[in-house]
Amino acid sequence: MPIKVSPVAGSRFYIGSAPVDVPDVDVTEADFAAVTWIEVGQYETMGNSGDSAQGNTVNLLNRRRTYNWKGSRQAPQRSDNFALNTSDPGQIAMIAAEATDFNYPFKVELNGAPITKSATATITIASPGVVTWTGHNLAANTAVKFSTTGALPTGLTAGTTYYVKTVLDADTFTLSATKGGTAIVTTGSQSGVHTATTVPAGPQRLFMGQVSAAEEGMGGANNAQMLNCTVLPNTNYVRVAALG
Template sequence: MQLYPVAGSRIYIGPAVTSVPDDEDLDVTDFASVSWTEIDGWQTMGAIGDSKALITESAINRGRDIKAGGTKNAGSMQNQFLILPDDDGQLALIAAENTSFNYPFRIVHDDAPPALSATATMTIAAPGVITWTGHTLVAGDRVKFSTTGALPTGLVAGTTYYVVNPASDTFSVSATAGGSAITTTGTQSGTHTVATVPSGSTKLFYAIVMGSPEQGGGANTARLVSTTLEINSAILRVAAAAA
């Protein structure tokens, strides 16, 4: 059995939206262009997830109530944060509480699989082709490069790229997800290494920020801000990925 600690999780807030898509229309593309701001100092993560309303009816000719599941409610997520007066995320959260709008939220958990890496070769071509023998990458996977010398012009060490045109032992990369393959130019030297960029599981949803009261206590108690998020959409769950 694998346990998944809460430690290492991160929460982000985006700008206000004027409407929230219906459950049937909501997918990860609705969050693709959001400019996220991390809310720092996250101390306690609240419960998150759907529950159904219970419908109960009694029939006089039956000895047991009849029950059915009603509409779903993703609930109220109660979070606590260490007070960081200059944190952009906390300032955005407090500002959101003063409006009636919905805001996109993203939770990223620290459960990404280990990165994979291998020595790779590269061509100077349009597009540049990377050879990683026996790789299992698919289009859209994320990779980055390092080298003991110099990468071809068009690639920068430590930058995240997206796999395009994968074949059994080769692939090209783009600068953005779904973008065009990068042309490599110039010269190269040294030994190059390619590594996957794993991602943890993610939750995406819209919520109304209902309040942000401060919590006090005794002399040796840290001040906290408590925030209630009334989740107002389906919760999209994106599994952890190796790349």
Template sequence: MALQAVAGSKIYIGTRVALPTDLTVDLTDFAPQETEWLQINGWTNAGALGDAREAISQNFIDADRTETIKGTKNAAEMQNVFAPDYSDPGQNRLRQAVDDCSNYAFKIEWGAGCAANGPVTISVATPGVVTWPGGHGLKAGSPVIFAATGGTLPTGLTAGTVYYVVAAGLTPTTFSVSATPGGAAIATTAAGTATSITATAQPAGRTVMFYGIALSASENGGEANTAQMGTHSIKPNTNLVRV
């Protein structure tokens, strides 16, 4: 068991989305958001996130007892606090979402300040294989970003772009990546010119995505030495996708 800090976490808002009829999403549903995510800056307090089951109860006279069974899943409202910044694009989109009837895509990177980081090599192959000495601790779908020192990555990959670990060929020390969650593994066609390559990746299960609505926004008052903060309520309307 490894403890994870909330410090360093980041929250993002995507675009308006249409809810699926079964209210269920998977990694592929978030592929169109990769170029749309806006970080909501100034996050000072993160609310709880997760599903609870509604309870269905029936009283039985002859048993002198109430039996309870599981009902539908219902996510609680996530109460988040931000330092108001009307120049921040992420906060402004969140305010827009409060006034909108639409659902939006949301992403949270819990404890992003503790993301795994280390030197890697990338082969020229179909697909390209990333080797992370000492082990990477990632699973299929985990997001990975590469940085190149002194040059470029192998052809087919771009520094600073978010890629996703694919299931095929995944070992404790090697993996290939795709451009979208659940997508095809990327082939590298020529060696890069970088003198070194560094990979940064969230621990498995620490990135959460969902569709939801922004229900409310309020700003506190207080005595003279109180910092003014804004509270925003986000209500998931789908399952939570973890990578």
């Protein structure tokens, strides 16, 4: 088995543009589909992701031993730190979120996006339109863009990001305008040679929680001014695989 090391460098942190209500069940990727994300710039150090269980003990008289057992699960608080930029929209959003008692959605996009792939593709005029890309090997929700030497069918615009809706077979798939959205219908006419190109995305971690601290850290002469943020997760983490 080959060695695989995933560096933290290249990762990005995002906060949703509006607060959300935390559901009383575990969240899924679909709960974040409508979120408008704001990247928090100048990311310096990343907090930990994932759950842990509350540790509990019971003292067993007959065994003269303390027995450990797992209790409630939680995602412990995380610390994400940014080189201070008072005009950065994401940092402004984190400071504003700290001043409220609301929960916000968060996304951490990790390093590890696949290599961009590109190939000549054909597109049917149909409901829905079907893209043929020989041996595409793409999964549902993979982002793709199109360019052309002529004109794409009505319903598609060159340079716009679309998503693989349904993989029909090894060579064909349909498209949607958003992840999990309605399949796109193509109409009109088309011309020229079309090229499809993936828009790779790295693995993601999605969760909801509250910003409990957004402190400006200073330090000594050789320290950068920092925005040190503490986030209290109030949901599970959703692990989204890399796509591309």
